[in-house]
Amino acid sequence: MDFSSPSPGMSPGMGGGQSPEALMExxxxxxxxxxxxxxxxxxxxxxxxKCITKPGSSLSSGESSxxxxxxxxxxxxxxxxxxxLFTQKR
Amino acid sequence: xxxEQQRVMMNEAVAKLTSVCWDKCVTSVPGSKFSSxxxxxxxxxxxxxxxxxxxxxxxTQSKK
Numbered sequence: 001m002d003f004s005s006p007s008p009g010m011s012p013g014m015g016g017g018q019s020p021e022a023l024m025e026x027x028x029x030x031x032x033x034x035x036x037x038x039x040x041x042x043x044x045x046x047x048x049x050k051c052i053t054k055p056g057s058s059l060s061s062g063e064s065s066x067x068x069x070x071x072x073x074x075x076x077x078x079x080x081x082x083x084x085l086f087t088q089k090r
Numbered sequence: 091x092x093x094e095q096q097r098v099m100m101n102e103a104v105a106k107l108t109s110v111c112w113d114k115c116v117t118s119v120p121g122s123k124f125s126s127x128x129x130x131x132x133x134x135x136x137x138x139x140x141x142x143x144x145x146x147x148x149x150t151q152s153k154k
Contacts, residue, residue, distance in 0.1 A: 028094070046112060050116070051119065066119055069122055072120075074120075076124065077111065085104065
């Protein structure tokens with residue numbers, strides 16, 4: 001048995017001395033980062049669509065408040081979708 | 091790691107469905123809260139999408 005080679009699933013340079021818990025934390029942190037970036041990109045697209053119908057020479061206060069509401073509503077929608085997918089109603 | 095993969099899949103499903111359902115249900119400028127029709131649309135959207143998905147899978151299978 002060769003204990004010196006990395007276990008399957010670990011890429012070289014990941015540090016053979018890292019505990020599974022530390023590795024999992026690293027994975028989760030990277031995932032959280034990726035989700036945050038994806039969410040922000042989605043918000044950019046949706047809210048630009050809904051709130052900035054004709055780009056002007058600056059952002060109006062109406063456009064600013066629309067963007068703020070847009071973010072709030074989208075986060076709320078995420079919760080609604082999440083709950084409807086993961087609660088069983090009998 | 092398997093649990094983590096499941097969590098990833100679930101989060102991706104929610105993200106994708108929220109995007110689709112937002113486009114379908116939130117047709118006007120976002121307000122300070124959802125109208126009752128927007129809210130109703132959103133609560134039904136995910137389940138209807140899942141129903142549709144089942145139909146599609148079944149009908150593509152029967153056409154083999």
